Amino acid sequence: MIRNSRRRTEPLDHAELARLLPAPADPRLAADRQDLLEEHLMSEIHQPDPIPAASPVRRPLRRAALLAAPVAAAAALAVAVSLGSSAGTGTVASPRLVKAPVVQIEEGSTVQLASTVHAIAAAATAHTTPQPGPGQYIYIKSQVSFMATSHNADTGEFATWVQPLHDREVWKSPDGTKGWLDEPGYQVKGGVTLDNDEPRKQLSYQWLAAQPADPDALLKSVYSTVSGSRDHDQQAFNEIGSIIREQLVPSGLAASLYEAVGKIPGVVVVEHAQDASGRDGIALARLDPQTGERSEWIFDRESHQYLGSRGVQVREFNGIKPGTVVERTTILTRAVVDAKNQRPGAGQAPA
Known part of the structure; x- marks a missing residue:
């Protein structure tokens, strides 16, 4: 048996639409999940582009780098959410990053x-x-x-x-x-x-x-x-x-x-x-x-x-x-x- 679907041309009212759609989920994150997400965003930036233009991540207790901590946090969050945003959106278009240098590790000593x-x-x-x-x-x-x-x-x-x-x-x-x-x-x-x-x-x-x-x-x-x-x-x-x-x-x-x-x-x-x-x-x-x-x-x-x-x-x-x-x-x-x-x-x- 072939079923002919009917195309509804008149708009649905809010009540009918609410009956047809599933109940919305609670958009709120649990407190521990939100803390974990915030920590994750601040510790790394997900970036598939092999030459990123992202802001630096925050290293623990890097005081010299965090003198403007609220600004740095906001900038890093903005980059994580929307990479490549222009300065007109309130984010800073930072220079493109370069590969980190690698050195031979010299062992430290307490002798001197x-x-x-x-x-x-x-x-x-x-x-x-x-x-x-x-x-x-x-x-x-x-x-x-x-x-x-x-x-x-x-x-x-x-x-x-x-x-x-x-x-x-x-x-x-x-x-x-x-x-x-x-x-x-x-x-x-x-x-x-x-x-x-x-x-x-x-x-x-x-x-x-x-x-x-x-x-x-x-x-x-x-x-x-x-x-x-x-x-x-x-x-x-x-x-x-x-x-x-x-x-x-x-x-x-x-x-x-x-x-x-x-x-x-x-x-x-x-x-x-x-x-x-x-x-x-x-x-x-x-x-x-x-x-x-x-x-x-x-x-x-x-x-x-x-x-x-x-x-x-x-x-x-x-x-x-x-x-x-x-x-x-x-x-x-x-x-x-x-x-x-x-x-x-x-x-x-x-x-």
Whole structure:
């Protein structure tokens, strides 16, 4: 028997339509599922294109990269949802990523740790820094490259990419309540505000100036700022690393800061490490037991002045192969300036 279907030409009313359609599912995610999804979006970007144009993923406790955490989180979420959006939609059209460099992993050692820390501390004491006054700002200019990963959902393959080396400028008030970040190509044009009514005091110049000069007491103060289930030794190391990367350390405290670092379990010396400018130096380093990444602070071999930092994957984690350089930075300028967005010039004090 042939059935002739009838084509309905008149519109359905809402009640009839509701009877014909299945009941809608609850669109809400369970709280734990939503947390997992958010964590997943922030830890990797699904991108089938072999040359992605995505924003870098957030590495745990990478403080220097997360000064504008709300902006970074929003940008990463926007990229994950809609890759290739134009600037007119509110996202930033970042430069295309490049393959992450791979280096031979040099084993770290504690044999020269005490003497290296002593030399770095002595150099820090000899190097005087200007003291920012009311209304002034600490200015840091660096060149940076941070990591992004891509995941091909069809093949399950991971690839590790990095940003092209680019300029990054930060202005911070001494109390940490005001600031500005300008990172062309990775923030909106002109930069973004870092103003914060409740600053992370452990990052401010004033917080540092109030800390005890005794290394043991200083280290105890740093440990008091960390919490959670992550390795506290690694958190303390990262906290101090973020200070020396994008902060001005009072000269009277600098030596104690480095001596405190030498007391953190797991800190080693890496004899050869290169900053983002390709300068070879000696590094204080520590392996993150959770991510398998070794964070390295690189110092000039002769003057023992801080040059920059490097992150090297030592143990494979989330598809990132050993030897992959996931972070590179180099410091270009430290100074005290008279206003936000002002760059060092005549009459300004270099640090």
